[in-house]
Amino acid sequence: MEAPDEELMLAYGGGDAGAFETLYGRHRGGLFRFILRAVKDRGVAEELFQEAWVRVIEARSRYAPKARFSTWLYTIAHNLLVDHWRKKGLSLVSLDGEDAASESANPARHAESREALARLLHALEALPAAQREAFLLHEEGGLSVAEIAAVTGAGEEAAKSRLRYAMAKLKAAVDGN
Amino acid sequence: MTDDGDISRRYRELAREEPPRHLDDAIRAAARRAVGTRPAPLVVPTGRQRWYFPLAAAAVIVLAVAVTLHVEREQPEEEIVTAPAATPEKPKLEQPGSAPQPERRRKTESADSRESRNAAPPAELQKAPEAVPTLPPAPPPVARQEPPPVAGAAARAAPEASAQLRRFDEGVRGVPSLSASALQSPEQWLQGIADLRKQGRHDEADRSLAEFRKRHPGYQIPEPMREKVEKR
Numbered sequence: 001m002e003a004p005d006e007e008l009m010l011a012y013g014g015g016d017a018g019a020f021e022t023l024y025g026r027h028r029g030g031l032f033r034f035i036l037r038a039v040k041d042r043g044v045a046e047e048l049f050q051e052a053w054v055r056v057i058e059a060r061s062r063y064a065p066k067a068r069f070s071t072w073l074y075t076i077a078h079n080l081l082v083d084h085w086r087k088k089g090l091s092l093v094s095l096d097g098e099d100a101a102s103e104s105a106n107p108a109r110h111a112e113s114r115e116a117l118a119r120l121l122h123a124l125e126a127l128p129a130a131q132r133e134a135f136l137l138h139e140e141g142g143l144s145v146a147e148i149a150a151v152t153g154a155g156e157e158a159a160k161s162r163l164r165y166a167m168a169k170l171k172a173a174v175d176g177n
Numbered sequence: 178m179t180d181d182g183d184i185s186r187r188y189r190e191l192a193r194e195e196p197p198r199h200l201d202d203a204i205r206a207a208a209r210r211a212v213g214t215r216p217a218p219l220v221v222p223t224g225r226q227r228w229y230f231p232l233a234a235a236a237v238i239v240l241a242v243a244v245t246l247h248v249e250r251e252q253p254e255e256e257i258v259t260a261p262a263a264t265p266e267k268p269k270l271e272q273p274g275s276a277p278q279p280e281r282r283r284k285t286e287s288a289d290s291r292e293s294r295n296a297a298p299p300a301e302l303q304k305a306p307e308a309v310p311t312l313p314p315a316p317p318p319v320a321r322q323e324p325p326p327v328a329g330a331a332a333r334a335a336p337e338a339s340a341q342l343r344r345f346d347e348g349v350r351g352v353p354s355l356s357a358s359a360l361q362s363p364e365q366w367l368q369g370i371a372d373l374r375k376q377g378r379h380d381e382a383d384r385s386l387a388e389f390r391k392r393h394p395g396y397q398i399p400e401p402m403r404e405k406v407e408k409r
Contacts, residue, residue: 012212020208024201032196046200053204057211120187139188170184 005069013060024053027070030140031077037124037136038081048084052077067150074141075151078133085129116174123173127166130154134162135170363393364402371405383408 011019
């Protein structure tokens with residue numbers, strides 16, 4: 001049986017570098033995609049991704065498993081994204097509840113893409129930032145609605161609503177509606 | 178119609194972007210460094226702690242040399258003291274506080290002149306020769322200087338501490354004392370007594386000879402030297 005993330009993080013805090021290797025291997029892909037799809041810029045995503053792990057490393061001795069490790073990890077990433085948007089004068093929450101008129105949501109591009117996966121990807125990019133974040137936390141981080149609420153600082157109802165809206169829009173995109 | 182599970186499945190079929198290898202390596206290295214520096218601070222000292230190690234090594238070497246030299250200097254005297262241990266007179270020396278002898282010595286001393294007190298200090302001075310700072314061999318008792326009266330009074334009032342102070346004072350001033358004589362070899366000590374006889378200072382010579390016999394009860398004084406040191 002595999003050791004839970006929290007146990008690995010505690011082991012790493014105690015000086016076990018191998019525990020970090022395992023932990024990193026489990027979460028590197030999901031966290032990277034979560035950040036990449038939020039910022040849509042590979043260079044920025046790499047920078048934020050590295051910063052997130054540096055914060056994990058720095059906090060190793062203070063870590064206390066009050067919640068799941070992934071909740072803590074994605075909270076760090078969420079806060080980095082918020083800082084990133086603030087620097088750029090944007091906000092994750094301001095886009096909540098309204099469709100972003102992104103280029104990828106352009107109907108012409110939709111028409112060109114005949115594959116459902118491509119439509120899904122485009123629809124994902126077209127989602128409002130908060131809904132996209134809720135969806136990515138659910139899919140990449142494996143977080144529950146309550147955990148999404150905890151990570152984003154929103155209420156559980158808001159998190160649930162964002163996730164429901166995101167799912168509905170992605171379904172519609174895949175179905176070609 | 179797709180459901181939530183289908184969306185999740187389709188999402189996972191999307192391109193699976195991964196962080197680049199160099200980023201993985203950098204993060205893993207940082208993680209190892211973070212925990213690797215803690216358990217072995219003595220191996221790779223950094224910053225201000227760098228100079229602790231040479232300093233500690235130098236201090237250990239100096240201490241080792243000092244102890245070795247000290248032990249080498251102590252050894253000859255130990256041999257002199259331990260050799261006659263089997264002789265019957267030894268117990269008298271080993272019990273300075275029990276017999277009336279120290280008391281008698283004190284009375285004798287108080288009756289003597291201050292000058293003779295310098296030559297024959299209280300018996301307490303001779304109890305712990307190993308505690309006496311290393312003094313050079315005492316020169317023949319030719320030129321003597323009076324110690325300050327305060328030092329003499331202090332020596333009588335507080336025997337051990339004051340005695341040590343006085344011994345040091347006398348050693349510095351070059352005035353011979355029994356404790357200084359005790360640091361000499363028996364031959365040197367006897368020669369000093371012979372010199373006193375030559376100078377006609379027989380009282381001092383007698384006291385010094387008596388002290389010599391207490392300190393070296395088993396020592397056989399050679400006949401030629403005996404003629405020089407004993408009262409004629």
